[in-house]
Amino acid sequence: MANKAKPRSRLLEAVHESAGDLHRAGLITKRRMAEYDALCLEPVPDYDAAAVRALREKLKLSQTVLAAAINTSASTVRSWEGGAKKPNGTAAKLLNLIDRKGLEAIL
Missing domain, CATH: 1.10.260.40 (lambda repressor-like DNA-binding domains)
Structure with missing residues (x-):
């Protein structure tokens, strides 16, 4: 996906990169990729x-x-x-x- 948030660790960065490759190849769905985004990437902080x-x-x-x-x-x-x-x-x-x-x- 186009989410460019910072990965939480090198291991999660590798997992996210692999998931992105699988998504681009059509082997995992957009919904599954969103789950990897949520798992691997730091959330954007709230701005009050x-x-x-x-x-x-x-x-x-x-x-x-x-x-x-x-x-x-x-x-x-x-x-x-x-x-x-x-x-x-x-x-x-x-x-x-x-x-x-x-x-x-x-x-």
Whole structure:
């Protein structure tokens, strides 16, 4: 699958890579591959309002610029920072990537 989270260990990295090869060859299903993803990859942490704001301020970005970088709207970033919503799915993964590797990782 396209999940690029960091493997928990070298052994699990090898298992996940083998499962990915089997999936690409059509020998295991998409559902089974999702199970390997859940088993082998570290979950993306939750980002609450304070975490989103802290990340944005650490990078010295406005809400509008952060929104553009992760392809969402400024009102969505405002909702995250206000606590009305939480980033999930792709947005949470992008925030985690930016948090770990910097904004340059997605630009």
